[in-house]
Amino acid sequence: MFEGPVLETERLILRVPQSSDFDAFAAMNTDEDNMRFIGGTLPRAAAWRKFLQMPGAWLLQGFAMFSIIEKTSGRWLGQLGPWQPEGWPGTEVGWALDRSAQGQGFATEAGLAAVDWAFEHLGWTTVIHSIHPDNIASQALARRLGACNSGPGKLPAPFENEPIDIWSQSREKWLARRAGVTK
Numbered sequence: 001m002f003e004g005p006v007l008e009t010e011r012l013i014l015r016v017p018q019s020s021d022f023d024a025f026a027a028m029n030t031d032e033d034n035m036r037f038i039g040g041t042l043p044r045a046a047a048w049r050k051f052l053q054m055p056g057a058w059l060l061q062g063f064a065m066f067s068i069i070e071k072t073s074g075r076w077l078g079q080l081g082p083w084q085p086e087g088w089p090g091t092e093v094g095w096a097l098d099r100s101a102q103g104q105g106f107a108t109e110a111g112l113a114a115v116d117w118a119f120e121h122l123g124w125t126t127v128i129h130s131i132h133p134d135n136i137a138s139q140a141l142a143r144r145l146g147a148c149n150s151g152p153g154k155l156p157a158p159f160e161n162e163p164i165d166i167w168s169q170s171r172e173k174w175l176a177r178r179a180g181v182t183k
Contacts, residue, residue, distance in 0.1 A: 002016060002055065002058055002059055003016065004016035004058050005117070005121070007066065007113045007114070007117055008071075008113075009109045009110065009112070009113050010109065011070060011071055011072070011106070011109060012068055012069065012070060012071060012077075012106060012109055012110055012113075013068075013069040013071055014066035014067070014068055014069075014080070014081065014110055014113055014114065015066055015067055015069065016054075016055060016058050016064075016066065016067070017051065017054045017055050017058075017065075017066075017067045017079065018067065021051075021067045021076045022047075022048065022051055024075075024076035024098065025047060025051050025076070025079075026044045026047040026048070026051070027098075028078065028096065028098045028099075029041060029042040029046075029047040029050070030042070030043075030044075030047075031098075031099055033099060034096075034098065034099045035096075037131075037132040037134070037135040037138065038096055039159070054067075054079060057083070057085075061084070062122075063081070063082040063084075063118070063121075063122055064081060064082065064083060065079040065080055065081035065082070065083055065094060065095075065096075066079065066080060066081040066110070066114065067079055068080055068097070068101070068106065068110050070101075070106070075101075076098075077097055077098055077100075077101035077106055078095065078096050078097030078098050078101055078106075078107075079095065079096050079097075080093070080094070080095035080096075080097070080107065080110045080111060080114055081093060081094070081095075081114045081117075081118075082114065082117075082118045082122060082124075085156070086156065087155075087156030087157075088130075088155070088156065089128065089130060089153045089154060089155065089164075089166055090126060090128040090166065090168065091118070091122075091124045091126060091127060091128065092127070092128045092129060092130055093111065093114050093115050093118055093127050093128075093129065093145075094129065094130065095107055095110070095111065095138070095141070102137065107141050108141060108144050108145070111141060111144075111145045112145065112178075115127055115145060115174060116178070119171045119174060119175070124171065125170060125171050126168055126169070126170055126171065127147070127168065127169060127171075127174070128147075128150075128153075128166050128167065128168040129141075129142045129145075129147055129166075129167040129168070130153060130155060130164045130165075130166060130167075131164060131165055131167055132162070132163060132164060132165075133163055133164070133165055139165075139167070142167040145169075146169050146173065146174060146177050146178075147167040147168055147169045148167065148168065148169065149165050149166075149167050150165070150166045150167065150168045151165060151166065152164070152165055152166070153165065153166035
């Protein structure tokens, strides 16, 4: 089994997805409110195929979104991390958190660690976040991470008709303000 990097924050462990994460991932993918801005809900069989994207990307690209695990409970909270599928508009740190994990600062905490890791270990010069214009919560997270809205973007097929804005920041901007980012 591919182990990959493990990042630790005060409350979280970020690690490569494992098969034991799937039940929580599948449940998250059935929640309409949770999935409305990231492709919509999926039945369990389709969620399995989507779930396999991240471990596969780790093996082939050497990076992908991490599973976010709460240290105290061992609970799977979602996925967050570097992501760049074929035809993507840039080097992205993206996220999807289960609704039960939202509003507690977990995404900011994990986001800080993942963006640090992407700039340091992947050598990226820019990080983007592809965010639906109506997704106020993700826009707020992007702001907390220091990104600015760079305007409309375009995803590859089959998502080419989904409206997104590209939120971005350079490595230099990130490093210059990193000490001032708060949860």
